[in-house]
Structures are given as structure tokens and as C-alpha cells.
Amino acid sequence: MSKTNIVLIGFMGAGKSVVGRALARRLRKRFVDTDSEIEAMAGLAVPEIFSRHGEPYFRQLEKQVVRRVAAGEHQVIATGGGTVVDEENARLLQATGVIVWLMASAEAVYRRVGQATNRPLLSGPGEADPRQRIQELLARRETVYRQRAGFSLNTDGLTPWQVVREIEARLSYEL
Numbered sequence: 001m002s003k004t005n006i007v008l009i010g011f012m013g014a015g016k017s018v019v020g021r022a023l024a025r026r027l028r029k030r031f032v033d034t035d036s037e038i039e040a041m042a043g044l045a046v047p048e049i050f051s052r053h054g055e056p057y058f059r060q061l062e063k064q065v066v067r068r069v070a071a072g073e074h075q076v077i078a079t080g081g082g083t084v085v086d087e088e089n090a091r092l093l094q095a096t097g098v099i100v101w102l103m104a105s106a107e108a109v110y111r112r113v114g115q116a117t118n119r120p121l122l123s124g125p126g127e128a129d130p131r132q133r134i135q136e137l138l139a140r141r142e143t144v145y146r147q148r149a150g151f152s153l154n155t156d157g158l159t160p161w162q163v164v165r166e167i168e169a170r171l172s173y174e175l
């Protein structure tokens with residue numbers, strides 16, 4: 001299979017969905033958001049999937065979605081922040097495209113999603129103060145993102161459109 005997909009990975013609030021949609025339009029590729037696919041499959045929003053069925057169930061649906069999406073071509077795929085923690089998900093996505101890590105600092109993430117109620121891993125019952133939770137989880141995840149990514153881009157201080165232009169510039173070297 002040729003590597004025609006562009007896969008955006010990174011932490012919650014890094015801008016994967018907003019950037020992905022704009023990048024897809026610009027490159028005339030199909031935009032796919034794995035969280036939206038999971039929601040459509042479950043008939044529930046992500047926080048409800050977590051609260052009614054738990055995270056393991058969400059991860060099962062996520063794996064099914066990744067298997068399906070990875071079979072498609074010419075797509076920009078926005079993943080969830082935890083998608084590529086799973087080895088099989090990472091392998092499948094790497095086989096179909098370039099993996100781009102949208103990096104964001106803990107401060108930027110907090111500003112964007114610290115108060116959000118639709119991020120169960122940050123605001124669920126028993127979760128610590130979101131600022132601390134973001135720092136801890138981000139530190140753990142960064143190691144994984146670094147391993148999975150073909151290249152990374154620091155998004156702090158950039159508008160989504162600037163991030164799109166940066167990705168395009170980098171892709172012209174990679175592809």
C-alpha cells in the first residue's frame with residue numbers, strides 16, 4: 001500500500017482536528033477524525049462512552065476505527081490523543097502514511113482545553129487538578145509521540161493556518 005495518508009498525532013488540544021480539516025481541504029484529501037468515527041459507531045459522544053462503558057471499551061472502538069481508517073487512502077487523519085499509544089494502531093497508521101506530531105506545551109494545552117468538559121481524561125471523576133493532570137500525562141505521552149512520529153512541529157503561538165503551511169512545507173521534503 002502506498003503512503004498517501006497524513007496522520008496527525010499529539011496531545012489533546014494540540015489542534016489535530018482543526019488543523020486536519022484545513023490541511024485536508026488544502027491538499028484535496030478526505031478528512032477523517034477518529035474520535036468522530038468512534039462517536040458515530042457508538043451513537044454516543046466520547047465523554048458518554050467513557051462514563052457509561054469505561055475507557056477500555058473506548059479503546060476497543062478506537063482500534064476498530066483505526067483498522068478501518070488505515071485501509072483508506074488519500075486522507076488526512078486526526079487521531080485522538082491516546083490513539084498511537086497502542087502499538088498496533090501506531091503500526092497500522094505508520095504503514096499508510098506520514099505521521100505528523102503536533103506539539104503543544106502544557107501551558108498551551110491548559111489554555112485550550114483545561115476547562116473543557118468533553119475531555120474525560122482531564123475532567124473525569126477523581127481526576128486531579130487539570131493543570132497537574134496535563135503535565136503528568138503529557139510528560140508520559142511525549143515519549144510515545146516522539147517514537148511514532150515521522151516529524152514534529154511546535155504549534156505554540158501559531159494559528160491553525162500557519163500550522164497547515166508548516167506541514168505543507170515539511171511534506172514537500174518528506175514525500
Ligand code: S3P
Nearest residue numbers: 011012013035080081082119120
Ligand atoms: C484522549 C484524547 C481525546 C479522546 C479521548 C481520549 C486521550 O481526543 O480520544 O478523550 O487519551 O488523550 P483529543 O486528543 O482529540 O482530545
